[in-house]
Amino acid sequence: LSAKEYAMLETFLRHPAQVLSRQQLLSHVWGYHFDPGSNVVDVYVGYLRKKLGKDRIETVRGMGYRLVVE
Numbered sequence: 001l002s003a004k005e006y007a008m009l010e011t012f013l014r015h016p017a018q019v020l021s022r023q024q025l026l027s028h029v030w031g032y033h034f035d036p037g038s039n040v041v042d043v044y045v046g047y048l049r050k051k052l053g054k055d056r057i058e059t060v061r062g063m064g065y066r067l068v069v070e
Helices: 003-014 022-030 040-052
Strands: 057-060 064-067
Touching: 003 022, 003 040, 003 064, 022 040, 022 064, 040 057
Parallel strands: none
Antiparallel strands: 057 064
8 A cells, every 4th residue: 555545544444434524534644624626535545445345435425435344
């Protein structure tokens, strides 16, 4: 994993099964406020899905993303 992918995964692991908004992920991983035009969170979620399996991170429509814990 890249440093940013690892930081994002760590954020998900610290909040298991909790929905995290794009703004929360941007703040924790990149350290800046949400830019409505930025898709960097979506891109990195895609990278993590490719490496962890597509079903490990769930999209919660209108809210954000959640790590699926079994």
